[in-house]
Amino acid sequence: MDIVQKIREAGIVGAGGAGFPTHIKFSVDKVDYLLVNGAECEPLLQIDKYLMREKSSEIIKVLEQLGDRIQAKEIHIALKGKYKSEIIELEKAIKDLNSRVKIFKMGTYYPAGDEQQIVFEVTGRTVPEAGIPLDVGVIVTNVGTLVNIYEAVTDSKPVVDKCLSIHGEVKNPLILKSPIGMTLAKCIEAAGGTTIDKYKIIVGGPMMGRIIDKESLEKEVVTKTTGALIVVPEDHYMVHRNGKSVKHIINEAKSSCIQCRMCTDLCPRYLIGQKLRPHRIMRSVSMLENNSEILKEALLCCECGICELFACPMQISPRMVNVYLKGVFRENGVRFEKSTRKLTAESMREYRKVPTNRLISRIGMSKYTDFSETKAVILESNEVSIPLKQHIGAPAKPLVGVGDHVEYGQLIGEVKEGLGASVHASIAGVVVEVGNSVVIKK
Known part of the structure; x- marks a missing residue:
């Protein structure tokens, strides 16, 4: 099966952005550059670094396959030069696999991880106004997306979990590997709970993330694009600015x-x-x-x-x-x-x-920069609520009904045509509700 079809069947979307369906991005014949965004655009975030340390060989292997599929003349991983441990792991994988992938070291500035900045830094080309990187012969993909592609190609595994980091006013800042559909409340609990009573949560990075109340933690869930949760006091500067x-x-x-x-x-x-x-x-x-x-x-x-x-x-x-x-x-x-x-x-x-x-x-975030956790904690759940829309485009149409038993990884929502991506069960269990989300209980 073609790698693009495997990407489509796995329901892979951009893991580090708005969730653009990845099979569409790679449905091209030829590009000049295949670029990997490993620069972690937002301050504080940790997932790209974690994946580049832990999955370096997998990233390089799948990059070679993708590069061959789209006939990329050059393949680069763009990351910040200060990411010393990550660079060591990637360079070792490149050498061991005799890969043509190159490392491009960027400065420590914001927003280094904006894909148009990466295109310019690596290639010297400016994406046209209202255009996309492909307009200048470039495809940009995210580190997390590559890991998902590797798992889809190697193990036929769909996107059923997501790595995210927990920061701020929590007892134990950490990296989580969570089932898609897990409540954000459970994620905060896994970090030992909060250190303060009056707080709000930034979902995503501190600059571009959205702010939710603590009352929303039981309703909001981890999706394919969730990258971080940052707990801040309810009177924090960023809360005020966004209110x-x-x-x-x-x-x-x-x-x-x-x-x-x-x-x-x-x-x-x-x-x-x-x-x-x-x-x-x-x-x-x-x-x-x-x-x-x-x-x-x-x-x-x-x-x-x-x-x-x-x-x-x-x-x-x-x-x-x-x-x-x-x-x-x-x-x-x-x-x-x-x-x-x-x-x-x-x-x-x-x-x-x-x-x-x-x-x-x-922006008042210096207090939260001390992040020492290097391994991921695996989170399990007896209940998930999996949104049928976690991506740009149309929501997936449910393929299951209340009372159906589903297996782990089973296709439960599909977009057959147009812009969109399929969704899969992140736990095995019984479907108890179908609406904008599919709720599954063990």
Whole structure:
């Protein structure tokens, strides 16, 4: 069976992003570069490093297979140069397997793990505005995705579990290997519980993750894209920044934006040559200019948060304005037309990269950087609630009903056509509920 078909049948999606179905990404005939994102974009996160240490041989083996399938001229693993242990393990695997895979060492800056930054760093090519890496002959995949592909190819194993790290105000910060559909409450319990009573949880990284209340822990579950849980006090700076209403944010822009253009000068997408100028967007919004061509630049925003959490001296929120505008444009079917012009990176780019340590300090996360756990704790469950939509595209259609007995790894939801990915049972048991999720009990 073709490797792409195995990827499809295993329900593999991007493990480190929004969950783009992986079989579609690799359904191409030929590329110049196959790049692996091992740079762990967000501060604090640990899973890419863990997998590169523990699964180095598996990663290199499956990269060779994928590289042959898409006729990649070059294969690179891009990771931060400070990842010494991970580099040692990968280089050993490359030597042992006589592989053509190369290691590309990046600086310690944010957002080094943004796929368009990786494309530029390794190849010198800028992805066109509203484009994808394939437009410049590149495919980028994540470390976790590669491990899932290896398991699908070698053992016919579908995606039924996920590695994630637990940080912040917990008694024992750790790495978990959890069944898909496990409640986040169980994950926090596995870390010894919280050290404080009044807290909120960041699901994902501190810069781009979403914030939930502790009351949501019993409802929310681990999915194919869950990468981390960070417990923070309910009055933490990041909670406050993300709790503002759109109306309040726009009023702040009207009263406080000084048009210093720091948000633009430090914007990673602007620095690689794309026409994204947050200061112009803020001017249009605050001055009620409503220049649609400038406002549409918001569609290029990767939502990294540098503009509002590091660059802006007035502590206003260009990112949140962009998020709001993107929602409005998408509701109205407005898209940014893919650029055909030649893009050139800003000459000052190298001097405007945001140091990760300074960023961590700025957002009040320095307290949580001490993470010594190197092995994963395997979590088991007697009940899971597996969402039928864990990915970009249409939700999977359930293939089981209440009362059905399912086996571990059994296909329980499928997307036969279009954009989407199948889902599988992460435990053996009886189906007790089918709705937006399939609930299984042992």
